[in-house]
Structures are given as C-alpha cells and as structure tokens.
Amino acid sequence: MIDKKSPVLWFVLFLLATAGFAVFGPAEKSLGTNVRVVYLHGAWVWTALAGIVLAAGFGLGGLLLNRETWHAWSRALGRTGLFFWITYLPISMWAMQTNWNGLFLAEPRWRVAFVFSLGGLALQIGLTLLEDPRWASGANLLYAATLFLALQNAEQVMHPPSPILTSDAWRIQIFFGGLTALTLLAGSQMARWWRQRERPLERAQ
Numbered sequence: 596m597i598d599k600k601s602p603v604l605w606f607v608l609f610l611l612a613t614a615g616f617a618v619f620g621p622a623e624k625s626l627g628t629n630v631r632v633v634y635l636h637g638a639w640v641w642t643a644l645a646g647i648v649l650a651a652g653f654g655l656g657g658l659l660l661n662r663e664t665w666h667a668w669s670r671a672l673g674r675t676g677l678f679f680w681i682t683y684l685p686i687s688m689w690a691m692q693t694n695w696n697g698l699f700l701a702e703p704r705w706r707v708a709f710v711f712s713l714g715g716l717a718l719q720i721g722l723t724l725l726e727d728p729r730w731a732s733g734a735n736l737l738y739a740a741t742l743f744l745a746l747q748n749a750e751q752v753m754h755p756p757s758p759i760l761t762s763d764a765w766r767i768q769i770f771f772g773g774l775t776a777l778t779l780l781a782g783s784q785m786a787r788w789w790r791q792r793e794r795p796l797e798r799a800q
Contacts, residue, residue, distance in 0.1 A: 602787035609781035613638070616774055621766050632690040634767075638775040639683040642782045646676025651739035654732030666728035671789035673722075673735040675782050677715045684708060703749040711742050728793075 598604065613635075623630035650673035657665030687705065715738060722731045 602784040602791070606781050606784035606788065609777055609784060613774065613777040613781060616777055620770055620774070621764075623764075623767070629693045632686070632693050634771055634774055636683065636686045636690045637771060638778040639679055639686055641775050642778040643676050643679035643683055645779060646672050646679060646782055646786065647735070647739045647742065648676075650676055650735040654735040657732045658729060658736075663728065666732045667793040668786075668790060669735050670722065670728060670731040671786045671793065673731060673738070674719055674789045675786040677712075677719055678785060679778075679782060680708070680715060681712045684712060704746065707742075707745045707749045711738075711745065714738075 617631050617635045620628075620631040620634045622628045626633065650669050653665045653672060654669035656662065657669055684705075687708070718734055718738060722734055725731070
C-alpha cells in the first residue's frame with residue numbers, strides 16, 4: 596500500500612510536475628523554446644542555494660542554541676542542497692549545448708560549481724562518519740560562506756547575474772517563479788526524507 600505521506604512519493608510527484616510545467620515555458624525572442632532548459636537550470640540552482648543557505652542557518656542556530664533538532668535539519672538540508680547543486684551541472688551543460696551549440700566548461704562560475712560539487716560531496720561523505728552532529732552544522736556554515744564568496748568573485752561570461760529577475764518580461768518572471776516553487780517543493784520533500792534518516796541516530800544518543 597502506498598504511503599500518501601511518504602516524502603519519496605511527494606518528491607517524485609513534484610519532480611514530475613516540475614518537468615511537465617517546464618515543457619510549457621514561454622519562448623524567448625533570441626533563444627526560442629530552447630530557453631525552457633535555461634528556466635529549469637535557473638530554478639534548480641535557486642533550489643540548491645536555498646538548501647545550502649538554510650543548512651547554514653539551521654547550523655548556526657544549532658550551534659548558538661545547542662539544539663540537536665537544528666543540527667539534524669542542518670545535515671538534512673545540506674545534503675539536499677548538495678544534491679541539487681551536483682545535478683544542476685548536467686542541466687547546465689544541456690542548456691549550453693541546446694542554446695550555444697557547445698560546452699563552455701572554462702566559464703569561471705561553472706568551474707566554481709564543479710569544484711564545490713566535488714568538495715561538497717567529499718565533505719558530506721566525511722560528515723556521515725562523524726557521530727557528533729555539530730560538525731555538520733559547522734561544516735555547512737563554512738561551506739555556504741566559502742561558496743557565496745567564490746561565486747561573488749567569479750567572473751560573469753555566459754550571462755549576467757539573474758537575467759530573468761532583471762527582465763521586463765513579466766510572463767517569463769511569473770512562469771519562472773512557479774517553476775522555482777515546484778522545484779523548492781521537491782527539495783523540501785528530499786529534506787524531509789533526509790531528516791527522517793536522523794531520527795534513529797537521535798534515539799541512540
């Protein structure tokens with residue numbers, strides 16, 4: 596029997612809804628319908644960054660307030676943010692190929708994303724071996740700070756920062772907002788699933 600409250604079920608449903616919604620994205624004057632991949636790429640990045648920022652916020656709160664629950668949420672959100680960050684890379688390559696007929700992997704921001712994907716993966720694997728959840732909170736806080744510092748200093752080559760948000764095309768902005776909302780909802784269910792994995796550890800402490 597299917598558990599209707601299962602975060603895995605809702606994650607899949609929101610993921611399918613995201614994919615279906617992306618298909619009907621409004622075309623753009625220069626890129627045509629290929630811009631839909633760019634929309635998806637943008638929503639995926641924002642979801643990854645939201646998870647990373649929330650992981651850092653819960654981590655800071657857990658360290659300041661000494662709350663085990665906050666540490667657990669920091670670990671769950673950190674893993675969720677990393678998942679979307681890593682999987683954003685192939686979507687980014689897809690967007691490059693469909694819109695610019697090639698892969699521009701030398702772009703500074705793409706290299707930053709790749710390096711932090713590998714570093715974040717190694718970090719999260721290492722944190723799973725540590726029983727003290729405070730390590731995860733501190734590491735997620737440091738990871739978020741260094742990532743945003745690196746992105747801030749990375750040169751913009753392929754496109755300006757947040758081109759959709761600075762656009763005057765309100766239809767595109769509304770659509771992108773809806774697409775991002777669906778992706779965030781999928782991310783929330785993944786975070787729920789990771790959070791549930793922490794409960795046996797909490798009972799054992």
